Amino acid sequence: MQLIAPYNLEKIEVAARTILLNEGQKADRIYFIEKGCLRMWFNNIGTDITTQFFFEGNVIASIESLLTNNPSDFTLETLEPCTLYVMPKEQFFELINSDVNFKSWYDKLILNRFFYYSKHILSYLKNKPQERYNELLASHPQIFLRVPQHYIASYLGITPVSLSRIRNRKV
Numbered sequence: 001m002q003l004i005a006p007y008n009l010e011k012i013e014v015a016a017r018t019i020l021l022n023e024g025q026k027a028d029r030i031y032f033i034e035k036g037c038l039r040m041w042f043n044n045i046g047t048d049i050t051t052q053f054f055f056e057g058n059v060i061a062s063i064e065s066l067l068t069n070n071p072s073d074f075t076l077e078t079l080e081p082c083t084l085y086v087m088p089k090e091q092f093f094e095l096i097n098s099d100v101n102f103k104s105w106y107d108k109l110i111l112n113r114f115f116y117y118s119k120h121i122l123s124y125l126k127n128k129p130q131e132r133y134n135e136l137l138a139s140h141p142q143i144f145l146r147v148p149q150h151y152i153a154s155y156l157g158i159t160p161v162s163l164s165r166i167r168n169r170k171v
Contacts, residue, residue, distance in 0.1 A: 007095070007102075009085040020060075020076040027065035027072050028089045033058050036082025037146050040074045041154070050155040052116070053079075053143055059109060066092065079147060129158045133166050 009032065014020070021027055023042055031038075038054045040062075051074065054060045062072035066089055095102040123132050133156055136143060143152060153163040 007087065007091070009087050012084050012086055014078050014082045014084060016078055016080050016082075018078045018082075020078065021062055021065075021072055021074070023073060023075045024071045025065075026069060027062040030059060030061040030066065030087045030089075030092055031076070032085040032087065033060065034083040034085060036084070037079045038082065039077055039079055039147070039151055041077065041151075042074050048151075048154055049157075050151050052120075053140070053147055053151075053155070055142065055146075063110070063113070079151070124157060129156060129162060130166050130169070132156050133163070 011034075014036070020031060020038070033054055033056055035056055038060050039050050040052045040054070040060065041048050041050045043049075060076055062074050062076065064070070065072035065074075096106060097103075123135060127135070136152070136156065149163055150160045153160045156163065158166075
């Protein structure tokens with residue numbers, strides 16, 4: 001979280017199950033996570049589809065909405081009580097244009113997000129649910145300790161019952 005130190009951001013405490021941004025709203029801030037767990041999701045014909053989980057040290061925002069000023073495709077929701085630092089959109093754009101260190105940090109953030117989604121999509125296309133589960137367990141075991149099972153199932157693209165079966169298999 002060293003990035004936030006020089007930027008004088010508002011620190012907020014947010015309860016679990018708080019919506020920070022609803023799908024269809026325009027994003028106007030970025031959140032730096034000091035403590036807690038959040039998820040990004042969208043609604044697909046009445047079903048929540050989780051696209052990513054965020055933990056301490058991560059940054060969460062609907063970047064596409066923030067950059068284009070279009071409505072967000074995603075909802076941002078806390079899963080645990082969270083301590084967050086808030087950067088308003090105006091400050092974000094000012095720093096992108098005036099602070100070389102911030103711009104460098106932002107470029108790395110976008111590149112990492114691109115790599116993350118590329119890998120996630122590839123996993124959906126080539127792997128079976130058991131393989132996706134094993135990959136998630138190997139790469140992000142903290143998710144299984146902190147995130148409700150139905151959100152993990154949603155992220156993996158399976159039902160909670162299927163996730164339960166996968167978890168009970170002897171591999």
